[in-house]
Amino acid sequence: MQKHRKKIAILLGLINFLGAIWPVTYFVNRTQPFVLGFPFFLFWTTLWIFVCFLNLAICYFLVEGRGGERP
Amino acid sequence: MTSISLWIILGWLLLSTVVGVLAGVKRKFSMEEWFVGQRGFGLILFYVVAAAEIYSAFAFLGLAGWAYKFGSPIYYGPMYNVLAYTLFFFIGPLIWKYGKAHGYVTEPDFFIHRYQSPSLGVVVAIIGFLFTIPYLQLQIMGTGMIIQLSSGGAIGWQAAVILSSLASVLFVTISGLRGIAWTNFLQAILMLVAMLSVGFLFPQKFFGGVGEMFRRLSEVSPQHLILPGKAGTMGFGWYTSTILMSALGFWMWPHLFLTTYSAKSVHIIRRNAVILPLFAFALIPVIIVGYTCFLVAPGLKEPDHAMLITLTRHFPPWIAGIVGAGGTAAAISTSSALTLSCCTLFARNIYQKGIYPGASDDQAARLARFLVPVVTLLALLLTFLRPKMLVALLLLGYSGISQFFPGVFLGLFWRRVAKAGVYAGMMAGIATLLIINYGLKASPYGIFFGFWGLLVNLAICLLVTLLSNPPPKEALDQFYGAK
Numbered sequence: 001m002q003k004h005r006k007k008i009a010i011l012l013g014l015i016n017f018l019g020a021i022w023p024v025t026y027f028v029n030r031t032q033p034f035v036l037g038f039p040f041f042l043f044w045t046t047l048w049i050f051v052c053f054l055n056l057a058i059c060y061f062l063v064e065g066r067g068g069e070r071p
Numbered sequence: 072m073t074s075i076s077l078w079i080i081l082g083w084l085l086l087s088t089v090v091g092v093l094a095g096v097k098r099k100f101s102m103e104e105w106f107v108g109q110r111g112f113g114l115i116l117f118y119v120v121a122a123a124e125i126y127s128a129f130a131f132l133g134l135a136g137w138a139y140k141f142g143s144p145i146y147y148g149p150m151y152n153v154l155a156y157t158l159f160f161f162i163g164p165l166i167w168k169y170g171k172a173h174g175y176v177t178e179p180d181f182f183i184h185r186y187q188s189p190s191l192g193v194v195v196a197i198i199g200f201l202f203t204i205p206y207l208q209l210q211i212m213g214t215g216m217i218i219q220l221s222s223g224g225a226i227g228w229q230a231a232v233i234l235s236s237l238a239s240v241l242f243v244t245i246s247g248l249r250g251i252a253w254t255n256f257l258q259a260i261l262m263l264v265a266m267l268s269v270g271f272l273f274p275q276k277f278f279g280g281v282g283e284m285f286r287r288l289s290e291v292s293p294q295h296l297i298l299p300g301k302a303g304t305m306g307f308g309w310y311t312s313t314i315l316m317s318a319l320g321f322w323m324w325p326h327l328f329l330t331t332y333s334a335k336s337v338h339i340i341r342r343n344a345v346i347l348p349l350f351a352f353a354l355i356p357v358i359i360v361g362y363t364c365f366l367v368a369p370g371l372k373e374p375d376h377a378m379l380i381t382l383t384r385h386f387p388p389w390i391a392g393i394v395g396a397g398g399t400a401a402a403i404s405t406s407s408a409l410t411l412s413c414c415t416l417f418a419r420n421i422y423q424k425g426i427y428p429g430a431s432d433d434q435a436a437r438l439a440r441f442l443v444p445v446v447t448l449l450a451l452l453l454t455f456l457r458p459k460m461l462v463a464l465l466l467l468g469y470s471g472i473s474q475f476f477p478g479v480f481l482g483l484f485w486r487r488v489a490k491a492g493v494y495a496g497m498m499a500g501i502a503t504l505l506i507i508n509y510g511l512k513a514s515p516y517g518i519f520f521g522f523w524g525l526l527v528n529l530a531i532c533l534l535v536t537l538l539s540n541p542p543p544k545e546a547l548d549q550f551y552g553a554k
Contacts, residue, residue: 013160013161016153016154017154020150020154021310021314021315022307022308022311025307029307031293031297034282034286036282038281038285042143042146042285042296045146045149045355049149049153049348049355052153052154052157052348053348053349056344057345060344
């Protein structure tokens with residue numbers, strides 16, 4: 001169970017990287033549509049920072065939460 | 072009029088010095104205390120040290136300047152920060168664990184023990200020292216510019232840097248990392264306030280809102296909003312390679328390694344890796360300010376000064392004062408940590424582990440403390456004598472520090488990786504940087520040159536490791552056996 005959780009955490013970590021680099025940037029590199037007043041590429045960047053934060057929070061609960069490594 | 076802003080900045084400087092000095096004045100002086108705060112920092116203290124060390128003068132001047140000059144390629148900044156924290160979530164706890172178990176106080180200590188080689192430690196310390204100095208110089212320069220511009224020229228940058236260096240010498244000498252931590256507590260808050268408020272104020276004042284500002288920008292200069300940016304040179308290859316190299320190399324900075332050791336437990340490290348990305352949001356408003364300045368005051372010679380010039384021209388002096396103090400805070404919190412890091416590298420790894428192995432921990436710590444004014448003076452002299460030389464060196468600095476990545480990362484996870492591989496990889500990586508930077512001028516395929524260095528480094532490290540003998544089993548068991 002422990003090993004399994006760690007693997008999911010590492011996968012989430014890799015997803016963080018993938019959203020920030022090519023080829024994903026190729027598809028989000030555009031001005032239109034504007035979202036919440038932001039041009040699309042900036043919106044994506046801001047959104048991705050938030051997604052990374054959420055993924056890391058999930059990682060934290062996977063590693064240290066119930067069933068994981070207890071403090 | 073402008074003297075109001077100057078007084079705000081000077082008052083802030085005084086306050087941080089007092090707090091920094093008080094933090095350590097009653098503590099008993101020792102290596103563990105002065106270098107890494109007795110490894111006792113909790114969640115909040117660790118958060119503010121890390122955040123304030125990470126966000127430097129560049130987060131204020133450079134970010135807005137880049138947005139002004141190049142546009143969207145600067146999104147690499149907040150993006151790689153967040154990825155560096157992602158990596159930190161996985162390697163930070165291990166760096167901390169081995170550091171605590173084996174009593175490391177600097178990054179080279181890790182190399183010495185894992186690879187059983189004091190000479191590798193000396194080499195890492197020298198490389199770390201050489202690449203940290205330009206970064207330190209840039210912070211000092213940044214502090215000077217911020218104070219001069221936001222006080223509307225009421226004080227020159229030379230006087231400003233001498234004052235601010237004096238302040239940081241005082242609290243670093245007396246309190247070490249703990250002093251930096253407590254002043255950073257103040258600095259982090261002010262930085263955050265300043266960054267968020269300018270991001271709101273600028274577009275609001277000139278365009279009535281962020282949406283309207285971006286609508287105008289997309290008509291006037293749509294290249295600003297997508298890759299490859301206004302200059303047309305920073306495409307997907309550049310963006311991806313710069314982000315990857317910076318994210319992987321980020322935690323290799325000796326001062327951040329040192330800071331990692333200051334945490335109380337692995338849980339503090341993991342929690343911080345989760346909440347540090349929230350600070351990266353504060354960079355977005357600074358980028359927005361850069362865009363706004365481009366529309367309001369196009370054609371400035373020094374884009375890095377755009378934000379502060381626009382600020383003093385169009386806003387009341389007390390706002391300029393608060394933002395100026397915020398920028399000063401960002402620069403000093405980073406420069407004090409860099410100074411500390413240089414002193415520890417020299418005293419612990421070049422002196423105690425290299426030149427004079429008989430020295431006790433206490434002697435090394437005393438030497439490090441004595442070096443604080445010396446290193447600061449050195450950086451000041453370079454700033455006055457060669458102010459322009461730095462930018463080129465800084466680009467090299469980030470790439471140079473990243474060359475520690477294979478040694479640290481592979482060393483944490485892979486028993487097989489050997490000293491010869493790490494040595495050869497590091498040298499090959501640095502040689503690649505120098506050749507591309509000074510020999511070829513343009514990096515192949517538009518890929519960031521530091522990334523080429525890192526690739527060559529990894530390849531050579533793997534190759535030489537597989538060709539050389541595996542490291543002795545007992546040493547590895549002792550290293551990895553840490554609880």
